Amino acid sequence: MPAEARAIYWFRTDLRITDSPALTKCLAIPNLKSVNFAWCWDPNYIYGHRVGLNRFSFLLESMQSLSDELTKVNKSQKLQVVRGPPEKVLPIMWESWGITHLVFEKDANEYAKVRDARIKKLAEEKGVEVIEVHGRHLYDPEQVVKVNGNKPTMTLHQWQGVAQKIGKIPRPSETPKKLPDPNSTDLKHSKKDEKYKWPGEDLNAEIRTGKDTCYDRMSGPKGDYSVPTMTEMGFSDATTTIKGGTVEGHKRLDTFLGNPEDVATFSKPHTAPTSLEPSTTLLSPYIKFGCIGIRELWWGCKDVIEEWSKTGKGKKTSEPENMFGQLEFRDMYAAAETAQENFQQIRGNAVCRYIDWALQNQYNDKGDLILPRPRDDDEEAEERFAAWREGRTGFPWIDACMRQLKHEGWIHHLARHSVACFLTRGQCYISWERGMEVFDEWLIDWDPASNPGNWMWLSCSAFFAQYYRVYGLVSWPAKTDKHGELVRKYCPELKDFPDKYIYSPHLAPESVQKSSNCIIGKDYPFPILDEHVEKDRCIARLKDAYAVGLHGDAKEVLEGTAKQMLEDKHAETGAGEVKSxxxxxxxxxxxxxxxxxxxxxxxxxxxxxxxxxxxxxxxxxx
DNA sequence: GTTAGAGTTGGGCCT
DNA sequence: CAGGCCCAACTCTAA
The missing domain is CATH 1.20.5 (Single alpha-helices involved in coiled-coils or other helix-helix interfaces)
Structure with a gap:
């Protein structure tokens, strides 16, 4: 053991110092003389991957909030943001500061696993000791998979069985009251502080309104490794009203826990997706970026409910509808993702059913995904997809949700169900891969496991199979809001319609359209398709796909003959025909x-x- | 090997 | 008007 230990604590996804088992472990290193808190601003994230302004903005706010928290504990500390790929910039930091230990929180998703394997190898070569600690989920997803016989967890029940075998969820780690100084906040980089050049196409080019100066120097435009700003990246301001940061996240958590009855009777399926003010906790963005710890939420709820139960005021909800069930699903998806390769696509994904969706991913001869995706030959599907994405399908409920998604970076969980069902198995018959991509771009809380998992769920590709249960585009939102408040807010052109037609304005007589100051087909689109005709076709096609029974890893899928197989099946059953x-x-x-x-x-x-x-x-x- | 019952959150109708 | 029941029929699992 070296006489003096000098560590880098590498922040990646989780941006907090509370409830951090990895940070606790870092501070317990013997003879620890210094810790540098680093963030590698990975160019892949801002050039190689479409990310909306709202998520960028939330991330930057969360980084700044974390940096402020570090400074509060030790005035000479801050979050040091180094512009460049981790495998390039971490070794520079090791050399500059005589680093002996690299500490980070374990991340089980495929992208992170591959990246971290490279980093661990580099560290080993340089004699830097790596300390990787699980903490992002209730249980270590890799451990869950191991106990589950190296298989992905595909039902909540299955996951719960494994969890029981592993044991209790630990209490949150203590928040450090003091932190060592950094070695120095400068890097010896005179030669290396050059502009990083992204080799590929900048996928975020179209949302850049100004000059991108973020990567002009490794140390940032000001040369002080400070947290990037939207302006530095050439972005205009975000539109969301959701503010990032560990302070903001804890405020929200405390507000939620401050209403014990809400916590004890929380029931996800019974919250309204139509309400203007979120009917759920809006904690997901803060969980996604680790602004709050998952054990803080879990034990916070447990303790509050325990106290509340003593009052005997009423009955509490149970899993899976309560908050614990929601967190368990997140863990279940994480374990499924870490066990199943190609979880974010159909091709090569053994748990995902093959369904002959339109607009599936395209691959080159080597089997690599082509990005950005070339326009498909299926013009009708492309047009439907564009209408869905841009909120102009002619179905006010879908359009309002999609516009809210783009504007706020968040929509209610059940609204996500509704738009996902519509795009895939409900009406449009378009690949969930397309929908997942749009959510990745626009949702602040997008998660590499939960999101593809839920898309497979809603499209009946995995986890869920009752494809004949289709969300109504008119009847379903009307169940929780007959007045259509959300539609009136996000589709203001429809705001004067009477309640009777708010979810189906195309059925309103001309006189009503005139008095509502909105002519359908002119001021607001006529529906792009017939809800019920398409629903029947979709159900029939899903039935065929289930009968054929191919999954993403099937030879026919890899060789590209699967689609024709299903089309033959449809011809046989008549599933493609439109019935009057x-x-x-x-x-x-x-x-x-x-x-x-x-x-x-x-x-x-x-x-x-x-x-x-x-x-x-x-x-x-x- | 077979089978009943359950499965995070559908629609429609009835009470 | 919230809640129960049936519809038609999927997969997974426990017995």
Missing amino acids: DKEKKDLKAAEKRKRSGDGNIEDWTTKKQGKKGLGPVEKRDG
């Missing part, structure tokens, strides 16, 4: 006759009687 309303009516009537026909007696004995012990009952009239 009359045909549907006739079919339904025929079905009904079949059901209420001669088989009636058997029906009663097996179904009704067996279940309830009741015979047929005369229908009450009136």
Whole structure:
């Protein structure tokens, strides 16, 4: 062991000093003389990956807030942001500061695992000791997978079984009351402080309104390694009202925990996706960037509910609908993602069903994803996708959600369900990969495991299979808000419509459109498709896809013959055909006759009687 | 090997 | 009007 230890604490995703097992471990290094808190501003994130202004802005605010917290504990400390890929800039830091230890929080997702493996190898070569500590999830996803027989966790039940075997979730780590000084905040970089040149195409070029000076020097435009600003990256201000930072996150957490009844009776499925003020906690962005610790939230809820239960005021909710269930799902997805390669795409993803969606990812001969995705030959699908993305489908509920998503960087969980179902298995029959990409661009809280996981769930590609349950575009939002407040806010052109037509303005008579100051087809689009015709087609096609039963790792998918296979199947079953309303009516009537026909007696004995012990009952009239 | 019952959060109708 | 029931029929798991 060296006489003096000098550490770098490498911040990556989690931006806080509370509830950090890795930081605790770092500060416990024997003979620790200095710690430098570093962030490597990875060019891949700002050039190689489409990220909306809202997430950039939230991230920068969170970095600044973290830096301020470090300074509060030790005046000579701050977050040192070095512009460049970690594998380039970390070795420069090791050399400059005589570093003996590199400490960071473990990150189990595929991108981070590959990056961290490279860093660990470099560190080993230089004799720098690496300390990697799990802390981002309730349980270490890799450990969960191991206990689960090296298989991805595909049901919550399965995950819970594993969790029980592993043991209790630890209490939050203590927040450090003091921190050692940094070695120095300067780097010996005279030769190396050059402009970093991104080799590929800048995928964020179209949202840049000013000059990008962020990478002019490794030390940043001011030469002091300070947190980048939106202006330095050539970005205009974000539109979101959600402010980042560990301080802001803890404020929100305290507010939530301050209402014990809300915590104890939290029930996700019963919160309204239509409400103007978020009906949920809005903690997800703060969890995504680690502004608050996951154990702070878990134990905060546990303690508050325990106290509340003593008052005997009412019944509390249980898993999976309560807050614990929500956090468990996050862990379940993390464990699934870490075990399953290609989790963010269909191709090569063994847990994902192959469905012949339009606008799937495109790959070159070597099997590499082509980015940015070239325009598809399927013009109708491209047009539907563009309309969905830009909030101009002609379905006010979908459009309002998509506009809110772009503007705020957040929409309610059930609103995400609704727009995801519409884009994929509900109506548009477009690949979930496209939807996932848009969420990645616009959601502040986008997570590399939960997001693809939920897209597979909603598209019935994995985790969920009841594809005949489709969210209504008119009836469903009306259940929680008949007045359509969210639509009136985000689609202001519709604000004068009467409640009756707020989710289906195209059905309003011309006179109503005139008096509502909005002509459908002129001031607001006519629906891009027929909700019910497309729904029936989608269900029929999903049924075919399930019958064929291919998954992303199938030979046919890798060789590119799978799509034709399913098209042949559709031709066989007639799933691609559009049925007129009359045909549907006739079919339904025929079905009904079949059901209420001669088989009636058997029906009663097996179904009704067996279940309830009741015979047929005369229908009450009136 | 078979099968009933459950599965984070659907729609429609009835009470 | 919130809550229960049925619809038609998916997969996974525990018995």
